[in-house]
Amino acid sequence: xxxxxxxxxxxxxxxxxxxxxxxxxxxxxxxxxxxxxxxxxxxxxxxxxxxxxxxxxxxxxxxxxxxxxxxxxxxxxxxxxxxxxxxxxxxxxxxxxxxxxxxxxxxxxxxxxxxxxxxxxxxxxxxxxxxxxxxxxxxxxxxxxxxxxxxxxxxxxxxxxxxxxxxxxxxxxxxxxxxxxxxxxxxxxxxxxxxxxxxxxxxxxxxxxxxxxxxxxxxxxxxxxxxxxxxxxxxxxxxxxxxxxxxxxxxxxxxxxxxxxxxxxxxxxxxxxxxxxxxxxxxxxxxxxxxxxxxxxxxxxxxxxxxxxxxxxxxxxxxxxxxxxxxxxxxxxxxxxxxxxxxxxxxxxxxxxxxxxxxxxxxxxxxxxxxxxxxxxxxxxxxxxxxxxxxxxxxxxxxxxxxxxxxxxxxxxxxxxxxxxxxxxxxxxxxxxxxxxxxxxxxxxxxxxxxxxxxxxxxxxxxxxxxxxxxxxxxxxxxxxxxxxxxxxxxxxxxxxxxxxxxxxxxxxxxx
Numbered sequence: 001x002x003x004x005x006x007x008x009x010x011x012x013x014x015x016x017x018x019x020x021x022x023x024x025x026x027x028x029x030x031x032x033x034x035x036x037x038x039x040x041x042x043x044x045x046x047x048x049x050x051x052x053x054x055x056x057x058x059x060x061x062x063x064x065x066x067x068x069x070x071x072x073x074x075x076x077x078x079x080x081x082x083x084x085x086x087x088x089x090x091x092x093x094x095x096x097x098x099x100x101x102x103x104x105x106x107x108x109x110x111x112x113x114x115x116x117x118x119x120x121x122x123x124x125x126x127x128x129x130x131x132x133x134x135x136x137x138x139x140x141x142x143x144x145x146x147x148x149x150x151x152x153x154x155x156x157x158x159x160x161x162x163x164x165x166x167x168x169x170x171x172x173x174x175x176x177x178x179x180x181x182x183x184x185x186x187x188x189x190x191x192x193x194x195x196x197x198x199x200x201x202x203x204x205x206x207x208x209x210x211x212x213x214x215x216x217x218x219x220x221x222x223x224x225x226x227x228x229x230x231x232x233x234x235x236x237x238x239x240x241x242x243x244x245x246x247x248x249x250x251x252x253x254x255x256x257x258x259x260x261x262x263x264x265x266x267x268x269x270x271x272x273x274x275x276x277x278x279x280x281x282x283x284x285x286x287x288x289x290x291x292x293x294x295x296x297x298x299x300x301x302x303x304x305x306x307x308x309x310x311x312x313x314x315x316x317x318x319x320x321x322x323x324x325x326x327x328x329x330x331x332x333x334x335x336x337x338x339x340x341x342x343x344x345x346x347x348x349x350x351x352x353x354x355x356x357x358x359x360x361x362x363x364x365x366x367x368x369x370x371x372x373x374x375x376x377x378x379x380x381x382x383x384x385x386x387x388x389x390x391x392x393x394x395x396x397x398x399x400x401x402x403x404x405x406x407x408x409x410x411x412x413x414x415x416x417x418x419x420x421x422x423x424x425x426x427x428x429x430x431x432x433x434x435x436x437x438x439x440x441x442x443x444x445x446x447x448x449x450x451x452x453x454x455x456x457x458x459x460x461x462x463x464x465x466x467x468x469x470x471x472x473x474x475x476x477x478x479x480x481x482x483x484x485x486x487x488x489x490x491x492x493x494x495x496x497x498x499x500x501x502x503x504x505x506x507x508x509x510x511x512x
Contacts, residue, residue, distance in 0.1 A: 013161030020168035033341025044130035063232035069292035088215030102135040116255030133190035140197030167196035268353030275321035280368035291376035304435035310369035318365040326358035334469035352408035360415020370425035451495035
């Protein structure tokens with residue numbers, strides 16, 4: 001299998017989902033603007049999302065996929081089916097309990113996650129009511145993530161990558177056609193999240209059926225693989241929880257800042273998630289099953305080559321994305337969000353957070369390559385220790401930056417924390433001699449930096465002013481932004497070509 005082609009397919013599906021996500025956020029920004037209602041919804045949506053990243057995309061995926069890959073490589077189909085059935089049953093039981101606790105304990109969750117809202121009783125109660133609607137999303141999306149892990153292990157990468165499209169479709173349809181059906185229009189977004197979770201789960205079922213892996217209830221939990229996975233999940237939950245705790249603390253800080261701070265951070269985070277998702281998440285999705293298989297089969301040379309390939313691609317594509325995101329923040333924000341109730345002041349405030357996030361984007365992407373290298377070895381303790389240290393560093397930086405930079409300081413701390421995380425993961429991966437750096441890395445980095453300088457000068461000269469971008473028509477914004485992105489990319493890759501980087505050789509990586 002050509003890993004580059006697989007990555008391209010996953011990135012393509014992820015790009016489609018993210019584009020729809022931007023359309024969704026543009027519609028939400030134009031319809032609801034930035035204020036009490038959007039701050040309440042984003043907090044209500046963030047809480048189940050944080051728990052989803054812990055139970056599903058985080059700890060569960062890190063522990064489940066390596067074990068499932070090992071079963072698939074070394075055991076019978078019947079053993080694989082038994083593992084899937086038992087894991088699905090236990091996961092469903094845990095998720096139902098968590099969901100019920102979340103619904104009934106919504107006020108306490110808001111007190112913890114956004115204590116600043118308590119000074120405004122109406123805002124607080126609105127957030128509580130929205131959370132009770134959105135919280136069951138964790139049940140649906142966690143099961144979706146398990147299904148995605150199964151499909152990825154069986155080589156069906158495109159289906160999980162496309163699945164998030166349904167949440168965006170649900171939110172877009174709700175915001176456009178049903179917001180006036182509620183006395184408080186923002187409730188339509190909460191119900192759209194609920195429905196979107198169901199749609200994503202239903203979408204994956206036929207593809208699970210194709211590979212004969214539809215989970216069935218099995219309450220006999222005497223399965224070694226299940227408990228091996230649970231043993232791995234305990235430190236994984238701690239590690240992922242630390243990352244999510246950091247984000248939660250940011251929300252707590254933001255809840256005490258000016259009204260709109262939560263929303264500005266949300267929109268900036270969405271922009272940062274585009275390259276982080278299209279490249280970082282796609283790399284992680286493809287690499288984890290591949291690395292797990294290579295390590296399980298004792299193909300250590302191939303394991304090392306996969307990591308080197310992932311790191312090169314992350315730097316090659318992640319670095320220009322980070323630089324361009326910072327330089328073109330005003331054009332991007334104006335094109336996507338400056339409509340209806342979204343003001344020029346909101347554009348400027350969101351820009352500050354985007355620039356801060358962009359500083360750490362390369363770190364976020366590199367973590368998506370380096371962390372799976374540990375998970376594939378079923379070594380979760382090392383990333384957990386690093387995550388704990390990163391948490392303290394991030395919160396220390398929050399205290400330093402928030403006084404002067406306000407909400408942008410919170411974004412800057414997250415970005416720099418990601419760089420610290422990536423640096424430590426790389427250091428320990430080399431220290432444990434799990435992989436070796438291939439030759440010519442220094443030359444590769446210098447060429448990347450040179451190409452970035454050329455691209456940056458071009459974009460700085462061509463980007464225009466905020467007054468221009470906020471006065472352009474929609475068509476004018478889209479055409480100019482397309483020109484900047486396409487021509488900036490062309491300048492970057494032309495510079496790389498002239499500097500002697502062989503993109504074809506890099507992209508033709510094969511999985512042995």
